[in-house]
Amino acid sequence: MTVDLRPRADSLKRRIFRMLEAASPDGKLALLIQWVMIALILANVAAAVAGTVAALSARYGEAFRVFEIFSVVLFTIEYAVRLLVCTEHISLKDYGPLKARLRYAVGPFALIDLMAILPFYIALFVPAVDLRVLRVFRLLRLFKLARYSPALATLWRVLVDERRALAAALIIMIGLLTLSATAMYYAERAVQPTVFGSIPSAMWWALATLTTVGYGDAVPVTTIGRAIGGVVMIFGLGMFALPIGIIASGFASEIRRHDFVVTWGMVARVPIFAKLDALSVSRITNLLRAKVVQPGTTIMRKDEVADAMYFIASGEVEVMIEGKKEPLTLVDGDFFGEIALLRHSQRNATVRALTRCRLLVLEVDDFNELIASDADLRAAIGAVAERRLTEEPAPNTKSR
DSSP states (O other), X not given: OOOOOHHHHHHHHHHHXXXXXXXXXXXXXXXHHXXXXXXXXXXXXXXXXXXXXXXXXXXXXXHHHHHHHHHHHHHHHHHHHHHHHGXXXXXXXXXXXXXXXXXXXXXXXXXXXXXXXXXXXXXXXXXXXXXXHHHHGGGGGGGGGGGTOHHHHHHHHHXXXXXXXXXXXXXXXXXXXXXHHHHHHHHHTTTOHHHHSSHHHHHHHHHHHHTTOOOSSSOXXXXXHXXXXXXXXXXXXXXXXXXXXXXXXXXXXXXXXXXXXXXXXXXXXXXXXXXXXXXXXXXXXXXXXXXXXXXXXXXEOTTSBOOEEEEEEESOEEEXXXXXXXXXXXXXXXXXOGGGGTOOOBOSEEEEESSOEEEEEEEHHHHHHHHHTOHHHHHHHHHHHHHHHHHOSSOOBOOO
């Protein structure tokens, strides 16, 4: 009798994939792996920088080499495992195993992983290569942090999304640089032929002036040249504000978009809102107010007048319901206290924060004001509320 081990292997591969590739890893082991890799990356960058100090290199050179080998072994294992489990990506499911791995290998994150280990193997198998040049590439390991930082990943998406606007800003910057250098060339070439004798030579002055660095190694001496220099300085202030503004605006929009999607999903899960259309749900999300509570804080108490419902954006809470021996634990995406929106009653449970929680609060007064101004929304919620109260007359908590 033979045992088919493929289902067990597939299950193991999926678990490894979730630990390595999930945006928000679940489980203590996944978080441990993430923090170990972050620490290893930072330690590698620190070692690469410290290795350029002659005294440290002479004293700890052997330790640096051992740590480099250890790091490369771990990074190589990580790269190989990621390449093995990458077929679990939804975007690669339609390809065969080989093609899926090839497409993954040419992705930005996989290329960064490869560049983190490739210089070591080049130096190992091609002794003629200058090791001092290859050591510089070890600093590329810093970019591996983008895997473990949602903020860096968000910034990368912003740069990709705003690439056309940033390209337009770059064209404007190059145009200003060329025009500034050309104007200064014609104004100063006769007086300072060694500094402004050609447009490429004048570009150094234009770049230093537009960036407001002003090294002072090339300065105009004629009246026209100084006037041109003043205008270039003013344009320089606005030139670099343009791409900064584009990135800042894109970053803020990306964060708002993400928060809206998460919030919209939580609101749509509430039974009394489940049948509403997208416009009505979005109007409700606009009424939500953020609140942060620390571990051990009592969010609501039994027998209090119900005046708001809560959505858990992050964290864990404990719900102690009368008549139940074991408390109920609610986590990210759960909600509680929704009956407060349907009738002014007393709480039948006490809710306490187990961890630091970020909550979204929908107060009864705001909700009542909303439905008072929208007859269709009031009728839709009223129908669902009547059915829910008939089926479940008392509960005011929910778990996944």
